[in-house]
Amino acid sequence: MKKLGNVIIIILLASTSLQAQRDFSTVEITSEKLTDNVYTLFGAGGNIGLAIGEDAAYLIDDQFGSLTEKIVAHVKTITDKPINFVLNTHMHGDHTGGNENLANAGALVIAHENVRKRMVSSEEPQPKEAWPVVTFNDKMTLHLKNGKSVHAMHVNPAHTDGDTYYYFPEDNVIHMGDNFFSGRYPYIDLNSEAILTG
Template identity: 65%
Template structure:
């Protein structure tokens, strides 16, 4: 009986993963609406389907952080045009996943230069195993970043302000980067921050829970109570919300590590209900209780 239940459990998990992976091809892109929110004189965030887009408007050009999915490029550019007449000349990626880089080729073909951490280019240029039987083929040449950095990079925007690109510790992936606008007091954290959801630690892309905790702690050290935080997914957030997010992750990490140290297998640890206090607020999305326990169990240091 136990074997049968375990088999059914695994089939259910595989089905959920498959559904998530195949949803891209089933989406009705015509129904996606691009909206925006102004965060400062020069900075906006755009919402649609996929990762949140950062938009910095300069005197002569516009700078975009992430570009969601390819079928949405025309809608995204049309919305940007409603905010500024400056052309998009620079596109920066927070990491390699397709819901953040899917529009790269389209943006490049209309004249933008793509910038990202060097591991973003490496992963996009080669076949990637996303797990659950899903293989991602290499991206076309046009989609690849043509300028890469290994630690940090500063863009001196043509409005007189700066954008600091910072490669952070392996967390969501091994190519994560933050983009920080000190004069505007805005930071784009990419998928190191999911508002109202457990984090996604992409183990197949070098993700690591300890790196995530370190990155969030570092962020809290450089922002203040007035900083506008653009998360990878979800609404614009504050320092207090990021502090609360870190608290949940750290508590879960401690609980899972203690269970693992006590000799529990992954499956046994998942059955302990360790995440129950936060499942209603954080575990209703793509990353459920079982998956966050797995991420922590497999990547947390001893």
């Protein structure tokens, strides 16, 4: 049994090492227009939401830090508005990896309070610049200057304990993060206090 445990540990360490060495040089950022001012961006990791307000761009999640330059460059092909806000759906690195870069460029990072708690107390803590500086506990509304709004709604622990949906009521668009996986059952992260019910 001890040998099996050692093999599992080695496999876990190898997969962690491979993730750390992942090559993002070939990743292409693409997008799909959903409404006049809401887009979804694709790359590597969780999909990114993009909302364009009157004077600013709002990103929902930001994939991996190594992709920030490509993401920003692609956003510039859609709008000349600066990315002033980053909204996180939860704390996993394929959704928050660009927080530090975007915060250093002037964006305000917003997320559920459990996202910040997990990023601060993680075994591999994120740099302070990556932590959300505005948090909420149940729901929050952002009013874009174009007369539209973004509603943040915390959901009961499902994927993690910081899961948030971002809903654009005027555009009839919802960004669900990892609470929805197309064509397969969602991953439940028990280490992040997700709850199994049945």
